[in-house]
Amino acid sequence: MVVPGxxxxxxxxxxxYIYRDHIDNGNPITYLQAITKSRKLMDGHKMDYFVMELSFIGWLILVPITGGIAAIWV
Structure with missing residues (x-):
């Protein structure tokens, strides 16, 4: 159940980010439209995003070890 989530x-x-971009450009969309666009945008790129997020795991481990000081640099 964790993996599908x-x-x-x-x-x-x-x-x-899609919703905010449309609002900033004066072209408001609904939340559901932003979610649908996000699903289409990430189609085929989920693994790339996951690997990118994993590249930050070192920083996430370092922040609690340094008592939050490393968060200033991140």
């Missing part, structure tokens, strides 16, 4: 969250990961 991760896949869906990656599919929807760009919805906020």
């Amino acid at each position: 991760i896949i869906k969250s990656i599919s929807y990961s760009q919805a906020f």
